[in-house]
Amino acid sequence: MEVKIEELKKTEIDKALKLISEVIVDNFKLDGVDLVKFKKEIDSGLELQRQRLLNFSAKNLPYFLVAKNKEEIVGTIAYGPIDDLIKSALKKMEKSEDKRLITELISVYVKTSIQGKGIGSQLLSEMMRLLKKTEYKYVSLSTGYIGGKKFWEKKFGKPTVVFEKYFPDYGDCWIWIKKV
Numbered sequence: 573m574e575v576k577i578e579e580l581k582k583t584e585i586d587k588a589l590k591l592i593s594e595v596i597v598d599n600f601k602l603d604g605v606d607l608v609k610f611k612k613e614i615d616s617g618l619e620l621q622r623q624r625l626l627n628f629s630a631k632n633l634p635y636f637l638v639a640k641n642k643e644e645i646v647g648t649i650a651y652g653p654i655d656d657l658i659k660s661a662l663k664k665m666e667k668s669e670d671k672r673l674i675t676e677l678i679s680v681y682v683k684t685s686i687q688g689k690g691i692g693s694q695l696l697s698e699m700m701r702l703l704k705k706t707e708y709k710y711v712s713l714s715t716g717y718i719g720g721k722k723f724w725e726k727k728f729g730k731p732t733v734v735f736e737k738y739f740p741d742y743g744d745c746w747i748w749i750k751k752v
Contacts, residue, residue: 575647591645596614714746
């Protein structure tokens with residue numbers, strides 16, 4: 573499948589949110605999660621993504637890229653300020669890097685039916701290329717999804733920090749902090 577990677581346009585925010593919503597629900601299903609039992613967590617994740625997209629629209633932060641097959645958005649990736657979870661990981665690692673030099677990869681989603689075809693890798697490669705042009709020295713990311721853990725472990729190796737049982741009744745949160 574041929575895709576092109578480009579900046580998210582403000583007119584495409586609804587399409588991006590639709591894709592992200594579908595993938596979040598699919599990820600929970602693939603992980604064998606009871607969607608009714610975890611409705612609150614799913615809704616919270618969707619709201620976080622909605623807020624990120626609105627912040628992008630209002631302030632051009634975070635910085636979003638999309639993968640498109642023709643005009644359909646089939647993948648997303650963004651970077652933005654690190655969250656409290658990443659700050660906790662840095663503290664656990666006893667790292668004193670200037671937090672202004674660390675960004676976080678966020679909103680990394682690929683349409684479930686076409687995962688494994690290199691689209692996530694293309695998004696990551698383009699984002700890393702862009703990050704090398706910024707002041708950021710480190711990139712971080714976190715995931716609790718089983719499929720996400722497998723993907724990121726292939727890309728970045730073993731996680732830098734693992735918060736065991738971070739998600740009650742769901743599992744561990746894996747965090748990577750790597751040089752750009």
